[in-house]
Structure formats: C-alpha cells, structure tokens
Amino acid sequence: MTDMVKRKASEAETALSQQFMQARDALPGNTAVAELRKDAFGRFDAAGLPTRRVEAWHYTDLRSFMGTALPAAAAPDNAALDVAREALAALPQPACRIVLVDGVYQPALSAVDASPQVSVTALDDALAGADAQLVRDLTGDGCGAGDAALDLNAALMGGGAVVDIAAGANIEAPLEIVSVATRRNDAAIFARSLVRAGSRAAATIVERHILRGDAALQANNALVIRTGDEADIAHIWVAEGQGDRQLHIHSLLATIGDKAKFSSFGLLDTGAFARRQIFARFDGAGASLDLSGLALVRDRDHRDTTLVVEHVHPNCKSSEYFKQIVDGAGTGVFQGRISVSREAQKTDGAMKSQTILLSDDAAMYNKPELEIFADDVACGHGATCGSLDPDQLFYAMARGLPRPQAEALLLEAFGEDAIDRVANEQVREELTGRLRHWLAGRTA
Amino acid sequence: MSAPVALKIENLHVSVGETPILKGVNLTMRQGETHALMGPNGSGKSTLAYTLIGHPKYEITEGIISIDGTDINELDPCERARLGMFLAFQYPVTIPGVKVADFLRHAMTNIRNPDRKEGEELMSMRDFRKELRDTMNELNIDAEFARRYLNDGFSGGEKKRMEILQMTLLGPKFGILDETDSGLDIDALRVVSEGVNALRADKRSFLVITHYQRLLEYIKPDVIHVLANGRVVRSGGPELALELEKTGYKDFIAAAA
Structure with a gap:
C-alpha cells in the first residue's frame, strides 16, 4: 500500500x-x-x-x-x-x-x-x-x-x-x-x-x-x-x-x-x-573528539554544517565549536545533536555556534540539540548570532582604520578563533590566508 | 602674535537620542596649548570627548566643530583620526583576537599615510617593530604586551598606559584625554603624565578631561574650563583648579541652572 x-x-x-x-x-x-x-x-x-x-x-x-x-x-x-x-x-x-x-x-x-x-x-x-x-x-x-x-x-x-x-x-x-x-x-x-x-x-x-x-x-x-x-x-x-x-x-x-x-x-x-x-x-571509553569549523557565506550562497555525535561509552569528551560569517543574501545553517546514552556516564560535552551577520539579508539557522539519558554528565551548548560589536568598530575607526579595514580586522579575529582549533601550524596558516582572501573579496 | 587656532567649538548642541546633553558649548584652543576641562558628574565632559572624535551615538543638533579651520561635523571617526585627532578613552575597548601589535601596525599605517587606499601594504614590519619596541621601552611597558590581545585581561592602569602608547605612536596634532587619571595609582599617574608631557609641542594641543585637580599637578594646563549642565560656565588660568578644589562644583552648578 x-x-x-x-x-x-x-x-x-x-x-x-x-x-x-x-x-x-x-x-x-x-x-x-x-x-x-x-x-x-x-x-x-x-x-x-x-x-x-x-x-x-x-x-x-x-x-x-x-x-x-x-x-x-x-x-x-x-x-x-x-x-x-x-x-x-x-x-x-x-x-x-x-x-x-x-x-x-x-x-x-x-x-x-x-x-x-x-x-x-x-x-x-x-x-x-x-x-x-x-x-x-x-x-x-x-x-x-x-x-x-x-x-x-x-x-x-x-x-x-x-x-x-x-x-x-x-x-x-x-x-x-x-x-x-x-x-x-x-x-x-x-x-x-x-x-x-x-x-x-x-x-x-x-x-x-x-x-x-x-x-x-x-x-x-x-x-x-x-x-x-x-x-x-x-x-x-x-x-x-x-x-x-x-x-x-x-x-x-x-x-x-x-x-x-x-x-x-x-x-x-x-x-x-x-x-x-x-x-x-x-x-x-576515555576518548576525545573535537569538531570545529568556519563557514564564510555571501552572495546567495548556502552553507550548512550538520553534525551528530553519539556518546555511547563512559568518560568521553566532545567539543563542537563552529563559527559563521554571513554576508549578502547568504544563508548559514548549524545543526548539532549530541546524544548521550545511559551507558555514557561522565560525558563532558560542550557545543558552541557563533555567527556574525553582516547584512540585513543574511540569514542564519542554529539548531543545537542535547539528548541525554545518562545522569552524571556535564553537557552544554550555546548559540549566538549578532552583528560586529559597534564599540570595537568605533574604537578601531577612531585609531584611523577605515570602516572596511576595521571590519576585516575584527572578522579575521573572529574567524581565526575557530582556525586556532587546528593544531598543525602549516595548515592553520593556509586557512588564515584563505580567510584573509575571503575578507579582501568583501571590500574589493 | 598668538598661535593659530587648533580647535574651535562654536555653540555646540549635542543630543543622545532625544536627550540634549550639550547646550551651546564654546571653546577655542590654539596650537601648542593644553586645556583642562573640569566639571561635575553628568555635566557632559565625556559627551564632548566622544562628539569630538565622532561617535555615532552623539548627534550634533546645532553648532560647528572645526580643526585647523576645517569643519569636521560630517567626518567619520577614521577621517578625524587621519586629520590628527586622538581620543584616549576613559574606558578603552577590549578586542579579543586582535593582537596589540597588529592593531597598532594598522593604525600607524593609516594615520601616517592618510591617502592610503584599501588593500595597500602596511608599513614595513621591521620599522614598525623597532619603533614599537623603543616606545614601549620609554613608557615602561613590558614588550610581552605587543603579543597580547588588545586590552584583553589588562588592568585599568595597563589599559590607560596602552592608550598613551597609542597616542605616542600616532603622534596626533590634537589629543583628548578623557579621565585618563581615573583608576590610576600614583605611580601609574606619573608614568602616564610623563608620557603626555613628552608629547607636548608647539604644534600639538591637548584637551585634558578630569574630575580632579591632582592630574593637573602633573600635566600643567594653560587654560581651565568648567563645564556644567552642558555649557562652559567659566574659563581661567591654572589657579581655577585650586579654587575648585576648595569650593567644589556647587556654585557652578547653581550658576548654570
């Protein structure tokens, strides 16, 4: 049927x-x-x-x-x-x-x-x-x-x-x-x-x-x-x-x-x-997981990060740290689901998603989920979405930085914070270069 | 022959939202002069400081601010900074993720080359590092601060010292110090004041905003203005500070009301 x-x-x-x-x-x-x-x-x-x-x-x-x-x-x-x-x-x-x-x-x-x-x-x-x-x-x-x-x-x-x-x-x-x-x-x-x-x-x-x-x-x-x-x-x-x-x-x-x-x-x-x-x-048991990422979105682009982490053994630690910069008419999505089964006691989980929206048409969807069946765990999540800090922008401009440069400096710091999760220095430098390239493309 | 006028404020009215704060400020400063602006809490001192550097929250509803004869009312903070204005903040902003050295290199490059186009090279790392190191040395600031994030986790005194470091490196024509003495112990106050005094020069003017007469023992002003209820109610020589120390502001508040 x-x-x-x-x-x-x-x-x-x-x-x-x-x-x-x-x-x-x-x-x-x-x-x-x-x-x-x-x-x-x-x-x-x-x-x-x-x-x-x-x-x-x-x-x-x-x-x-x-x-x-x-x-x-x-x-x-x-x-x-x-x-x-x-x-x-x-x-x-x-x-x-x-x-x-x-x-x-x-x-x-x-x-x-x-x-x-x-x-x-x-x-x-x-x-x-x-x-x-x-x-x-x-x-x-x-x-x-x-x-x-x-x-x-x-x-x-x-x-x-x-x-x-x-x-x-x-x-x-x-x-x-x-x-x-x-x-x-x-x-x-x-x-x-x-x-x-x-x-x-x-x-x-x-x-x-x-x-x-x-x-x-x-x-x-x-x-x-x-x-x-x-x-x-x-x-x-x-x-x-x-x-x-x-x-x-x-x-x-x-x-x-x-x-x-x-x-x-x-x-x-x-x-x-x-x-x-x-x-x-x-x-x-006793293992650790670190998931992170940076999404740079503009024009009408659509970028989605969706993750599911299953804690099924005790004493494991997971950390999820994601950042998004959304400009133009772009759309960002972050969905994270951490599930902790009854067996996974002493689980330590921390999930964070932070987004900067740079235009009125930019959109971000955040959906963090925790599903916890064990009783002795420390799990948390947080999702923020906002524009660049106007006080920081003002301060940088008052020191002679034109607005686009002030924005780029702040955005680079924001993105770099996610890139810092990468341990390999050579790879980190490459990623930073790409972030700078993307930011330069914003003002070009 | 007196020096040319550096800053002229004429009948300045400023509002925050619907609330008028400054109600007709007049003030003229000549090149090379240091003026002190004193006044009770809520008289509009910080409003004047922020308005001078162009904070978007403060709206000029009437009057003109000019620097070296140029009307700056419509200029953004960056353009004002490139004209040689500098505000040492009462509460310096923390910018996690941006290292002191990176921030300063951007600022110095832009201030020293006001015609710089977006994307042009920053000043050479070698020259920058040397100048930064020397200046930090002079101001007794540990070199390690250059690698730290701007004001992140700095004590009140460290933040103020960082403002003076920036002022020294940017060498403004017109510096405003907004309660730079607040939260400083005597030693820090001396270091900061020495930093300012070292900058005093024929073509450089300072407006020192303070509550207390003590700072003026270190940075000796040419003229003192008293701001009360959004207006300059009295101007005079250094002796005015001593008078204020004795009598307080209450007579001025009454006069302004």
Missing part, C-alpha cells in the same frame, strides 16, 4: 532511479557490495530527496535545491588528468598524497611510496574483494545510518581510496587526500574513501576538494575515518575554486576508539551550495 501514498517523484529523483538501475550491474563490488547498494538505494527511493519535513534537512531542502540529477562523471581522460596535474602543481608537495580525479583514485598522480606505514588501495579493488569487515568499515559501522545523502552515496559510490595507517605509525607531515573535480561537462560525483588508523597511530589528514572548469557539479562525497584505540587523528576539510553551479555534500563518518583522540575542522568558503555533515560515534 505504501506505493499508493508515495508522492510523485521529482525529476531529479526519477533521474537518480534510472541512473541506479542502469549502472548497478557495472558499479564496482562483489555481491556483498551489490547488496549494500541495493539496500541503500531502496531506502533512498522510498524516502526520496530530503525536504523540510525531514528534521535533519529542515533548513536545507535538498529536493528543491536539486532540480535535476546530473549524470555520473565519466572516467577521467588524459585531458582531465592534465587539468588535475596543473591543479596539483600549485600545491605544496606533501610527503604523502592521495589523488582522486573526478572521484577516481589516481595512483600515478599520488605519492604514497615515501610512507611505508601508509598503504592505499583503490576503492574499486577493495569493493571487488569486500568482506564483512570492509563493508562495516566503509559504512562507519552504522554511523549516520538512514541519512538520504549517505544512502545515495552508498548506492552509487565508486572511485575513492582505502587508506590504512599502520598501528603505532607516527606520520609527521600531513597526509593529503586531494580530490580534483575537472568540471568539463555537467556531472555528478559519488566518491567514498576510507581511512583506517591503527591503534596508537598519529596523523593529520588534510582533505582538499579542488574545483576546476566551469560546468555544473553535484558532488556527494563521503570519508570514513576509523580511529583505532589510543590513536590520535586530526582531519581538516577544505574546498577551493569558485563555482556557482555546484552542489556539494560532504559526509564525514568518524568512529573513535578507546582512549583515542579525533578532531575535524572544516572551512566552508566556496561554492553556491555546501553541506558538511559529520556523524561521529565513540567506540570506546
């Missing part, structure tokens, strides 16, 4: 259905993976693209944002690889870099030999021989289950990489996962990568999304990071390159082992539409 009450599929939903039907036999993976795809698509198909009626997507009505579904990107040809090479040449050379072009892992463009403690497998190869463990790892062992974008990614995923960091490895230089979208034709990318950090491993993972070309792009990417016991993993997500015609959804699935440390920072400063969603779960 459910078919009878099912609403009419949108153009995009119909196209995605067709895409899945046509592609499913050719999509990489053994039968276990095919089963995973079928289940995921079944859930997506039943629910459709999320609308305002879906709580987690209330402020980001994906169904109306996504008028059409673009065809999957073609496998990168030589021209695409040239574009990627050029983009990579502009980056500092890290010791270890994993490169995806239009969603597909490119060993030839990557540099992993230098790090014997890191091994990389193409996602397609991993899927071909997938066992139950790989399926569990790839899905973050149930993290984020039921999310429509994740289901769609699971159904259509291909091309990413599986990265294993050896137990006890201490990777000094940042390990980069660079994803270049060449955008020569209107296309969609569904990449999923997995990082498994062994116990006591320590590494900084910088995930870069670089946009080139000017065709339309719908990117629905996922990264799963499984932080082993007592491991210490820092993740930084950054996108670069302009693009009006892009819709970018990035999901981070993080599981955190016993006494492990995991952090993730995201800079959302480009593209017309970006949603960063984080699903994090503690898989052991």
Whole structure:
C-alpha cells in the first residue's frame, strides 16, 4: 500500500532511479557490495530527496535545491588528468598524497611510496574483494545510518581510496587526500574513501576538494575515518575554486576508539551550495573528539554544517565549536545533536555556534540539540548570532582604520578563533590566508 | 602674535537620542596649548570627548566643530583620526583576537599615510617593530604586551598606559584625554603624565578631561574650563583648579541652572 501514498517523484529523483538501475550491474563490488547498494538505494527511493519535513534537512531542502540529477562523471581522460596535474602543481608537495580525479583514485598522480606505514588501495579493488569487515568499515559501522545523502552515496559510490595507517605509525607531515573535480561537462560525483588508523597511530589528514572548469557539479562525497584505540587523528576539510553551479555534500563518518583522540575542522568558503555533515560515534571509553569549523557565506550562497555525535561509552569528551560569517543574501545553517546514552556516564560535552551577520539579508539557522539519558554528565551548548560589536568598530575607526579595514580586522579575529582549533601550524596558516582572501573579496 | 587656532567649538548642541546633553558649548584652543576641562558628574565632559572624535551615538543638533579651520561635523571617526585627532578613552575597548601589535601596525599605517587606499601594504614590519619596541621601552611597558590581545585581561592602569602608547605612536596634532587619571595609582599617574608631557609641542594641543585637580599637578594646563549642565560656565588660568578644589562644583552648578 505504501506505493499508493508515495508522492510523485521529482525529476531529479526519477533521474537518480534510472541512473541506479542502469549502472548497478557495472558499479564496482562483489555481491556483498551489490547488496549494500541495493539496500541503500531502496531506502533512498522510498524516502526520496530530503525536504523540510525531514528534521535533519529542515533548513536545507535538498529536493528543491536539486532540480535535476546530473549524470555520473565519466572516467577521467588524459585531458582531465592534465587539468588535475596543473591543479596539483600549485600545491605544496606533501610527503604523502592521495589523488582522486573526478572521484577516481589516481595512483600515478599520488605519492604514497615515501610512507611505508601508509598503504592505499583503490576503492574499486577493495569493493571487488569486500568482506564483512570492509563493508562495516566503509559504512562507519552504522554511523549516520538512514541519512538520504549517505544512502545515495552508498548506492552509487565508486572511485575513492582505502587508506590504512599502520598501528603505532607516527606520520609527521600531513597526509593529503586531494580530490580534483575537472568540471568539463555537467556531472555528478559519488566518491567514498576510507581511512583506517591503527591503534596508537598519529596523523593529520588534510582533505582538499579542488574545483576546476566551469560546468555544473553535484558532488556527494563521503570519508570514513576509523580511529583505532589510543590513536590520535586530526582531519581538516577544505574546498577551493569558485563555482556557482555546484552542489556539494560532504559526509564525514568518524568512529573513535578507546582512549583515542579525533578532531575535524572544516572551512566552508566556496561554492553556491555546501553541506558538511559529520556523524561521529565513540567506540570506546576515555576518548576525545573535537569538531570545529568556519563557514564564510555571501552572495546567495548556502552553507550548512550538520553534525551528530553519539556518546555511547563512559568518560568521553566532545567539543563542537563552529563559527559563521554571513554576508549578502547568504544563508548559514548549524545543526548539532549530541546524544548521550545511559551507558555514557561522565560525558563532558560542550557545543558552541557563533555567527556574525553582516547584512540585513543574511540569514542564519542554529539548531543545537542535547539528548541525554545518562545522569552524571556535564553537557552544554550555546548559540549566538549578532552583528560586529559597534564599540570595537568605533574604537578601531577612531585609531584611523577605515570602516572596511576595521571590519576585516575584527572578522579575521573572529574567524581565526575557530582556525586556532587546528593544531598543525602549516595548515592553520593556509586557512588564515584563505580567510584573509575571503575578507579582501568583501571590500574589493 | 598668538598661535593659530587648533580647535574651535562654536555653540555646540549635542543630543543622545532625544536627550540634549550639550547646550551651546564654546571653546577655542590654539596650537601648542593644553586645556583642562573640569566639571561635575553628568555635566557632559565625556559627551564632548566622544562628539569630538565622532561617535555615532552623539548627534550634533546645532553648532560647528572645526580643526585647523576645517569643519569636521560630517567626518567619520577614521577621517578625524587621519586629520590628527586622538581620543584616549576613559574606558578603552577590549578586542579579543586582535593582537596589540597588529592593531597598532594598522593604525600607524593609516594615520601616517592618510591617502592610503584599501588593500595597500602596511608599513614595513621591521620599522614598525623597532619603533614599537623603543616606545614601549620609554613608557615602561613590558614588550610581552605587543603579543597580547588588545586590552584583553589588562588592568585599568595597563589599559590607560596602552592608550598613551597609542597616542605616542600616532603622534596626533590634537589629543583628548578623557579621565585618563581615573583608576590610576600614583605611580601609574606619573608614568602616564610623563608620557603626555613628552608629547607636548608647539604644534600639538591637548584637551585634558578630569574630575580632579591632582592630574593637573602633573600635566600643567594653560587654560581651565568648567563645564556644567552642558555649557562652559567659566574659563581661567591654572589657579581655577585650586579654587575648585576648595569650593567644589556647587556654585557652578547653581550658576548654570
């Protein structure tokens, strides 16, 4: 009977259905993976693209944002690889870099030999021989289950990489996962990568999304990071390159082992539409999690950070610290849900979202939620939204700073406060540079 | 021959919201002069200070303020600062996240190059650092303050010293000190006063706003004005301060009412 009450599929939903039907036999993976795809698509198909009626997507009505579904990107040809090479040449050379072009892992463009403690497998190869463990790892062992974008990614995923960091490895230089979208034709990318950090491993993972070309792009990417016991993993997500015609959804699935440390920072400063969603779960006791980010929004851009943290073990600490600067007719969204189960005694949780609105047309939606079932916890949240402090502006102007410069100085301090959560100095400097660049673009 | 007029305030009326605070202030200062402005609580001293530097909350409903003959009524605080005006705040603003050195480098670059366009280079880091270090030294300010966030966690005395540091580095033509002595102990008062006195020069004028005569023992004014109920009710020489110390403001309040 459910078919009878099912609403009419949108153009995009119909196209995605067709895409899945046509592609499913050719999509990489053994039968276990095919089963995973079928289940995921079944859930997506039943629910459709999320609308305002879906709580987690209330402020980001994906169904109306996504008028059409673009065809999957073609496998990168030589021209695409040239574009990627050029983009990579502009980056500092890290010791270890994993490169995806239009969603597909490119060993030839990557540099992993230098790090014997890191091994990389193409996602397609991993899927071909997938066992139950790989399926569990790839899905973050149930993290984020039921999310429509994740289901769609699971159904259509291909091309990413599986990265294993050896137990006890201490990777000094940042390990980069660079994803270049060449955008020569209107296309969609569904990449999923997995990082498994062994116990006591320590590494900084910088995930870069670089946009080139000017065709339309719908990117629905996922990264799963499984932080082993007592491991210490820092993740930084950054996108670069302009693009009006892009819709970018990035999901981070993080599981955190016993006494492990995991952090993730995201800079959302480009593209017309970006949603960063984080699903994090503690898989052991005494672990800590630090999530943070900075969203810079202007024009008619839409940037959404939505996170869910599940405390299911005792003595864990989580901190969520997000800042937004919204200008023009931009819209910012922050949704954070911290759930603390009955078992998760002595949980320490602090969530904060701070926003500066710079224009009358700028909008910000904040929705912090705490769901606590344990009785011995310290959890708090706060969300603020306001304009720049007029006293500070006046003071700076009275010392000779023209208003735009006074504003830029104050905004830089505001944004820098979030960037300071990143421990790696080199990455922090890069992020500060990008913040300054964005601020300079305001007054130009 | 007397020096040219530095500041001229003519029939100045200022309101905050609907409330008139200044009700026809007249005051003329010549280059090189230091004037003191005294008066009871609520007489409008701070209002005059903020109005001179262009705080948007204070609305000029009548009258003209001119600096070196230029009407500044319509100028914003930044433009006034670039003309050489400086206000040492009674309550300096705290700006967490902005380091003292970064703030000063921006301020000095703009003040010294008033024609500077947005996005142009700041003054050289080398020159800036040297000048900052030397000046902090002279004012007995620990170099560590340069790396701290502006006024964040500073004591009252440290904030006031920071104002004098900024005034020294920016070298204004016309400085206003709004109750710079409030909250200072005697040692700090001396340091701050010495800082101001070191700046006194032929072409530089100061308006020192204070409640108490004590500051004027350190910074000796040429002229003293008494502000009561929004008007200058009396002006005179340094001896006026001593008279006030004896009699208080009550006669002036009565005269102004």
